[in-house]
Amino acid sequence: xxxxxxxxEGVLDANTTIARANREDFDxxxxxxxxxxxxxxxxxxxxxxAVLRDLDGTRAAVLEGxxxxxxxxxxxxxxxxxxxxxxxxxxxxxxxxxDANMVRSALGxxxxxxxxxxxxxxxxxxxxxxxFTVGEDVRVMVTSITEGExxxxxxxxxxxxxxxxxxxxxxxxxxxxxxxxxxxxxxDSVHPDVQHALVSARTGEGTEAFKKWLLERVRxxxxxx
Amino acid sequence: xxxxxxxxxxxxTVTKHAGGRPVSSVKLHVGALRQVVPExxxxxxxxxxxxxVCEGARLEQTLIALRMRCSCGYEWDLDExxxxxxxxxxxxxEIVAGDEFEVExxxxxxxxxxxxxxxx
Numbered sequence: 001x002x003x004x005x006x007x008x009e010g011v012l013d014a015n016t017t018i019a020r021a022n023r024e025d026f027d028x029x030x031x032x033x034x035x036x037x038x039x040x041x042x043x044x045x046x047x048x049x050a051v052l053r054d055l056d057g058t059r060a061a062v063l064e065g066x067x068x069x070x071x072x073x074x075x076x077x078x079x080x081x082x083x084x085x086x087x088x089x090x091x092x093x094x095x096x097x098x099d100a101n102m103v104r105s106a107l108g109x110x111x112x113x114x115x116x117x118x119x120x121x122x123x124x125x126x127x128x129x130x131x132f133t134v135g136e137d138v139r140v141m142v143t144s145i146t147e148g149e150x151x152x153x154x155x156x157x158x159x160x161x162x163x164x165x166x167x168x169x170x171x172x173x174x175x176x177x178x179x180x181x182x183x184x185x186x187x188d189s190v191h192p193d194v195q196h197a198l199v200s201a202r203t204g205e206g207t208e209a210f211k212k213w214l215l216e217r218v219r220x221x222x223x224x225x
Numbered sequence: 226x227x228x229x230x231x232x233x234x235x236x237x238t239v240t241k242h243a244g245g246r247p248v249s250s251v252k253l254h255v256g257a258l259r260q261v262v263p264e265x266x267x268x269x270x271x272x273x274x275x276x277x278v279c280e281g282a283r284l285e286q287t288l289i290a291l292r293m294r295c296s297c298g299y300e301w302d303l304d305e306x307x308x309x310x311x312x313x314x315x316x317x318x319e320i321v322a323g324d325e326f327e328v329e330x331x332x333x334x335x336x337x338x339x340x341x342x343x344x345x
Contacts, residue, residue: 004330006329011234012326096227153305189307192308
């Protein structure tokens with residue numbers, strides 16, 4: 001006998017519940033949490049190297065999500081910033097994103113009481129990380145001009161879910177056919193009025209504006225959740 | 226890969242509600258903003274469902290169109306990702322529909338032999 005059962009439950013609710021628990025732990029420790037996302041090779045780690053070098057006294061830690069290897073972690077560690085790595089490669093095929101539970105399992109290794117800011121460097125991917133909240137205060141995205149003008153139109157969920165968008169590799173502009181105006185038009189169409197900055201993580205150009213925004217966010221008291 | 230993670234989440238959600246009974250079909254509401262490829266989701270669901278209560282279950286996907294509402298009162302359906310209000314130009318319109326990803330209902334089979342596996 002077949003028996004219908006109403007469910008009406010979000011498929012990602014279980015993840016959201018764990019993310020909420022993470023967020024409570026972060027709030028209790030007064031740590032602001034940034035979920036930093038991008039496609040592979042957009043320049044997240046290079047950006048962090050540029051920004052974390054000097055944070056005007058703000059103490060930061062990094063949680064590094066990577067499918068495999070510890071190269072990114074070693075680059076962050078070289079700055080004297082505490083870093084914890086989550087390798088997602090142990091599961092079937094390697095997860096393409098961090099989820100709330102993976103972040104939860106790393107909380108014990110993070111010096112939460114000794115930092116003001118935690119940057120979670122997600123796995124490079126423009127689809128899955130947008131679906132899985134991990135308990136962050138705010139989402140930030142790095143996109144680069146080598147990826148083409150149409151990226152916002154192709155990945156609206158990702159571009160819409162981020163509060164700040166860094167348009168990286170701007171130093172390459174003279175060497176590419178990239179139409180910056182068209183890109184900004186596409187970005188505005190998908191996420192109207194979103195804060196963004198044109199940066200070169202390599203030369204440091206434009207990263208001050210992001211750092212200023214970041215430090216202001218760290219100093220803003222946590223909102224009730 | 227997107228559809229693989231989502232399939233695992235679907236199986237987990239269904240398992241919670243199935244009470245150990247085998248599931249013959251799963252009704253899913255999928256918003257257009259989720260960018261799910263239906264064939265891909267079906268494929269991965271079949272894979273992930275193995276050795277769970279969902280094994281062999283049919284996945285019925287209903288696609289929900291993306292609809293926005295602006296504070297000026299204008300409402301529109303989106304065929305393209307153009308989220309600025311076409312009427313007044315404001316950028317803070319709300320999503321009315323199209324970002325859901327929900328298990329609506331399931332059909333479970335009663336009166337199977339008591340030894341049916343509850344899956345893991």
